[in-house]
Amino acid sequence: MKKIDRFESCVILLSLILIGSISTSFAVFSSSLSIPTSGLVGVVASASQLHTDGMYIKDASGNIVYLRGVDKTDFLTDSTGNFGSIGVWSQATMQADVNKMKSHGFNIIRVLVNMNWMLTNSRQNWNGQGNRGFVDCLKDYVAYAETQGIYILLVPWQILGASGPGGSGQSGGETDPWGISPISTIADFVNWWGTVATTFAPYSNMLYDLWNEYHGDYDTWLGSGATSAVAQATTRIRTITQSPVIVQNGYAGGIDWVPGEWSWLGPLRNIVISQHIYRVSTFSGFQSSTSKTQIASVLNNTWGYDSVVGHYPLIIGELGAYIGGAWGDNAAEQTWHQNLLSLLNDWGVSYAEWIWDMQYNGAYAVQVSPRGSLTWAGQNLVNAIAAG
Numbered sequence: 001m002k003k004i005d006r007f008e009s010c011v012i013l014l015s016l017i018l019i020g021s022i023s024t025s026f027a028v029f030s031s032s033l034s035i036p037t038s039g040l041v042g043v044v045a046s047a048s049q050l051h052t053d054g055m056y057i058k059d060a061s062g063n064i065v066y067l068r069g070v071d072k073t074d075f076l077t078d079s080t081g082n083f084g085s086i087g088v089w090s091q092a093t094m095q096a097d098v099n100k101m102k103s104h105g106f107n108i109i110r111v112l113v114n115m116n117w118m119l120t121n122s123r124q125n126w127n128g129q130g131n132r133g134f135v136d137c138l139k140d141y142v143a144y145a146e147t148q149g150i151y152i153l154l155v156p157w158q159i160l161g162a163s164g165p166g167g168s169g170q171s172g173g174e175t176d177p178w179g180i181s182p183i184s185t186i187a188d189f190v191n192w193w194g195t196v197a198t199t200f201a202p203y204s205n206m207l208y209d210l211w212n213e214y215h216g217d218y219d220t221w222l223g224s225g226a227t228s229a230v231a232q233a234t235t236r237i238r239t240i241t242q243s244p245v246i247v248q249n250g251y252a253g254g255i256d257w258v259p260g261e262w263s264w265l266g267p268l269r270n271i272v273i274s275q276h277i278y279r280v281s282t283f284s285g286f287q288s289s290t291s292k293t294q295i296a297s298v299l300n301n302t303w304g305y306d307s308v309v310g311h312y313p314l315i316i317g318e319l320g321a322y323i324g325g326a327w328g329d330n331a332a333e334q335t336w337h338q339n340l341l342s343l344l345n346d347w348g349v350s351y352a353e354w355i356w357d358m359q360y361n362g363a364y365a366v367q368v369s370p371r372g373s374l375t376w377a378g379q380n381l382v383n384a385i386a387a388g
Contacts (some may be wrong), residue, residue, distance in 0.1 A: 047107075047205035048342050051231060052270045052313045057244065057350065060204075060310050067151060068385045069106035069351035071318055071367050073327040074357065076157060079134035081141060087123075087130030087135050094142055097371060098202050101356075102148050103379075107383040110317055111353040112157040112212065113138070115183050115192055116200075124161045135199065146205040153246065153317070153352070154196065155209035159183045176216040177229075186220075186229050195231045197240040208237060209246035209274065209317060221227050222249055222257070225264045229235040234268045248317065252284055256304025258312055273308055276318040276354075290336040294345045299343075315350035321377035325362030337377060343383035353381045 030154075047365070048060035048204055056064050074082035080089040099150075101109065113134075117124065121133035142152050159180045178189045200206045210233055214221050222228050234245045247265065249257060255275050265271050279286040285298040299305040308314050321337035344351050358365035358375070366378035374382065 006094040006167045007034055023089065034248055036129065045147050047151055049053075049242070050207065050270070051242065052152065052244060052272060055309075055311055055313060055348075057272065057313050057315075065107075066155075066348065067108040067315060067352075068388075069101065069108035069150070069352050070356040070381075071110040071112065071352050071354045072356045073112050073157075074137065075111055075134070078130065078131045079117060079123050080125070080132050080137050082125075086127055087125045089132040091140065094141060094159070098112075098141075098145055098150065102150060104382045107150055108153055108207075108350070108352055109145060109356075110153040110155060111138070111141075111208070112155055112168055114158040115156050115177070116160050118156075118192070118196060119182060122161060123330070135357070139199070141207065142149060142200060142203050142299060151205045151207060152203075153207040153315075154200070155208055155212050155246070155317070156192075157212045177211040186232065190236050194236045194240065195294070197237045197243075201241050206241070207244045207246060207272070210234070211248070211316075213251040213276065214249055217250065218249065222247075222261055225261070231264065231268065234271070238268065238386055242270055243312075244272050246272050246274045246315065246317065248276075249274075252276045252278050254303045255314075258302045258308050261314065264358045272313040272315055272350075273347055274315050274317040276324075277340065278318075278320050279333060280320075280322040290332050290339060292339045292346075295336065295340055295343055307350060309347045315352070316344060317352055318354040319344075319351055320354040320364045321380065322363055323365060324378050334380070335374060336382075338380050341380060342387070345384060345388060 016242075018046060046311055049064060050057055052058070053062075055068065059065050072081075078086050080087055083093040084090040094366065100107075116122065117134040117209060121135040123130045123133055146151055149261070156177060159177070159182075165278060176196050177183065178185055183189055183192060193210070197208070210230060222230050225231065230247055237243070253275070255273060258273050286295065287303045289295055289298050319340065321333055323333075341351070353366055354364050356366050357371070358368055364377070365375050366381060
């Protein structure tokens with residue numbers, strides 16, 4: 001064997017470094033997009049403020065962060081978050097719940113809220129009045145999650161309180177985020193976000209999703225650019241914090257609008273695009289598409305994902321496996337769910353599963369409520385996060 005001298009060794013080492021750099025700089029968008037395998041962050045000791053850099057979400061140290069976790073809806077119906085008994089705040093039970101999420105590898109919780117409770121620090125719940133205000137409970141939740149390295153994605157789902165005996169009667173969600181007092185106008189919506197950003201400015205683990213599944217006029221929401229509701233609300237948030245702002249339009253549909261709006265969205269800084277994915281939706285196109293290749297084809301060719309993945313930061317704020325009936329309890333739904341999670345991993349996309357505790361007659365759930373064993377969808381989620 002030829003003896004290799006020191007100069008040749010240096011040349012070989014330099015060549016290997018260059019080859020490695022080049023190989024991680026190029027990726028082909030398909031059903032398996034290449035992503036970096038170093039400098040990635042999952043669950044950490046504490047959460048530092050996030051920012052965007054090209055297609056990536058990064059922490060304060062510049063590490064790429066893939067956000068993977070669950071949606072939590074209990075703050076919609078109970079000011080205390082329903083961590084034990086409805087209307088009764090328990091710090092210990094809340095911490096145990098967060099610890100369980102962390103043990104599953106979750107590093108993000110998408111928390112749905114109503115807007116009025118944020119303004120009034122309401123003690124409302126379905127049964128009447130609880131023992132602690134909504135804002136006080138939510139701040140403690142955020143603070144503890146921060147110490148555990150878990151991010152909170154806060155999203156308004158309705159203006160008024162929850163339906164039910166102690167609620168206001170508004171079913172909430174998926175309409176304009178204004179038009180009902182006290183959020184009567186776009187200006188009220190913008191001011192609400194100013195209040196929220198100020199309230200949670202001390203915490204480094206916050207992300208802000210402007211509204212859940214906007215269904216109103218596109219131009220009012222996005223299409224009017226710098227004068228749109230999205231631009232106005234984000235600009236207000238930017239006077240207070242640089243935490244990421246999540247922008248979504250519609251429900252479980254296309255994101256091919258993003259390149260055309262990025263000329264004004266991008267300069268607002270730290271913008272992350274979002275959309276939701278469900279197979280059960282009759283217009284989704286997934287009914288007979290359950291393999292990774294088929295799922296990728298639907299997302300790219302029908303919903304324009306190839307115009308965003310690999311170009312802009314993206315989080316799937318909700319994805320769900322229907323486990324509550326004949327539709328969900330079949331092999332096709334489980335196969336679709338497993339392959340979707342695997343595909344999103346391949347693409348380097350962040351995601352949150354709908355939902356943490358079993359509700360809506362058990363149609364969607366990560367765990368059997370309250371705080372029980374994992375459902376098959378929950379086990380799929382945990383497996384996917386572990387696989388990276």
